[in-house]
Amino acid sequence: MSNNKKVFVSGCYDMLHSGHVAFFKEASQFGDVYVGLGSDKTVADLKGRHTINSEQERLYMVKSIKYVTDAFVNSGSGIMDFKNELEELQPDYFVVNEDGYSPTKKELCNSMGIELKVLERIPDAGLPARSTTSMRTGDNCTLPYRIDLAGTWIDQPYVSKYHPGWAITLSLEPVIEYNERCGMSTSTRNAAKKIWPYYLPLEKPQKLAEILFKFENTPGSTLISGAQDAIGICIPGLVRHYYDNAYWPKQFESVHDENILDWLEDHLFMVLLWPRPAGTDLLKETYINPENVKALADAADGAWQAILNKDLSEFSRYFKRSFEAQTTMFPAMLNQEIEKVIDSYKDQALAWKLAGAGGGGYMILVDDQQPKGSMKIKIRRRETGL
Missing domain, CATH: 3.30.70.890 (GHMP kinase, C-terminal domain)
Incomplete structure (x- = not known):
């Protein structure tokens, strides 16, 4: 149930899986969830690969999740590609997983009066831990x-x-x-x-x-x-x-x-x-x-x-x-x-x-x-x- 607080999350969300949904569900406990997706170009620049699903497809799927109030493609580039959207949305919370935290994000949130919350990766309802990395390649098909x-x-x-x-x-x-x-x-x-x-x-x-x-x-x-x-x-x-x-x-x-x-x-x-x-x-x-x-x-x-x-x-x-x-x-x-x-x-x-x-x-x-x-x-x- 919404408490009229705004929650912002950002990521790639390629090959949508239960881990993503569990993350959105946990984030929604703090308020209405708004998702900023990295553009295809940003993902390619940061990860050195093209997405499996285009930004239009990823946007369509994320918007379809019941825990998400709205979603959009971030207009910037790099790991801070969401800065414009964050300034426009002015959320109460910015929610990240442990691997999504960075001191730069913390500094930006502090300057804007936004509370940065860091969540652990915990599978929902007894489901196995999932990651896009493992899904993209399958077991024993990814380099160290x-x-x-x-x-x-x-x-x-x-x-x-x-x-x-x-x-x-x-x-x-x-x-x-x-x-x-x-x-x-x-x-x-x-x-x-x-x-x-x-x-x-x-x-x-x-x-x-x-x-x-x-x-x-x-x-x-x-x-x-x-x-x-x-x-x-x-x-x-x-x-x-x-x-x-x-x-x-x-x-x-x-x-x-x-x-x-x-x-x-x-x-x-x-x-x-x-x-x-x-x-x-x-x-x-x-x-x-x-x-x-x-x-x-x-x-x-x-x-x-x-x-x-x-x-x-x-x-x-x-x-x-x-x-x-x-x-x-x-x-x-x-x-x-x-x-x-x-x-x-x-x-x-x-x-x-x-x-x-x-x-x-x-x-x-x-x-x-x-x-x-x-x-x-x-x-x-x-x-x-x-």
């Missing part, structure tokens, strides 16, 4: 993502030539469809789709990583993508790889112990910032020297040992040190907007870093409990076959 935990950038010879060291990556199941240009190795993942359109083969993951690395970096490439992206996608679990003035690592070590992987899932969380702006030049100013690269390598060593010991305090310390080493060498990873978000989490998390090369993307948080507005991760195990 990766996050870098420590030491990364050392997979570039122009870094490791000053001091050898390990990079640590974690392979993730695609429980959500992460945005493009957000530090989740989406460009390498898109290259992988050309070789394996639906799923990775199960055998010889290290060899698969090498194939992917060579496929993405064709002879004559002027900018070589680091091997850590291909390795994080192709090799399941927790992996570290050792670089010494070469593009391909000399050693690999993997962890598949369930206790350690569960521990990481309990203490690593992610928050969406925004896609890295086009034209961002991370190499315009660098401070790559033996002292700074050694700090990066030492931080990765400390982080690895802390993970094996499941020592949260030490892991947080070296996780933060690794990020500090990265941003010391590549200051363009940070900007005032990112530093502002980091400041907002300093009282909520033990440590933080940006996924990937920075400039935007996802922020990875370490803490003993899930920070408000963050989402959990799901580590890809060997047994899943993904």
Whole structure:
């Protein structure tokens, strides 16, 4: 029953499923629900793919749901494509799921006097959890993502030539469809789709990583993508790889112990910032020297040992040190907007870093409990076959 409050929600809502309906139902408990849909162009820009259903079809279906008062296609672009509609509607609440929260949305709502409510993804009436990602591809037909935990950038010879060291990556199941240009190795993942359109083969993951690395970096490439992206996608679990003035690592070590992987899932969380702006030049100013690269390598060593010991305090310390080493060498990873978000989490998390090369993307948080507005991760195990 309407209480005359206005509720705004926004999303793609492609391949409508029970999870979407449950979300609209829960949102309707706060008032009349108005839905802003991302345009076909916005979805393509953010997700790197075309929608299954056009914006006209998606609009027709969403409007047909009884929990929805009205729906429209957002007029803007990017992750804030709804800004014009929000200003016109002036809702009382903006409702999002955990993976739809971002500090930028929170800041906008605060400036407009709108209450931002973050809901958990809970299936309705005993139904199984659903996601558009799983429906689009089916079981075992979707490629992993990766996050870098420590030491990364050392997979570039122009870094490791000053001091050898390990990079640590974690392979993730695609429980959500992460945005493009957000530090989740989406460009390498898109290259992988050309070789394996639906799923990775199960055998010889290290060899698969090498194939992917060579496929993405064709002879004559002027900018070589680091091997850590291909390795994080192709090799399941927790992996570290050792670089010494070469593009391909000399050693690999993997962890598949369930206790350690569960521990990481309990203490690593992610928050969406925004896609890295086009034209961002991370190499315009660098401070790559033996002292700074050694700090990066030492931080990765400390982080690895802390993970094996499941020592949260030490892991947080070296996780933060690794990020500090990265941003010391590549200051363009940070900007005032990112530093502002980091400041907002300093009282909520033990440590933080940006996924990937920075400039935007996802922020990875370490803490003993899930920070408000963050989402959990799901580590890809060997047994899943993904």
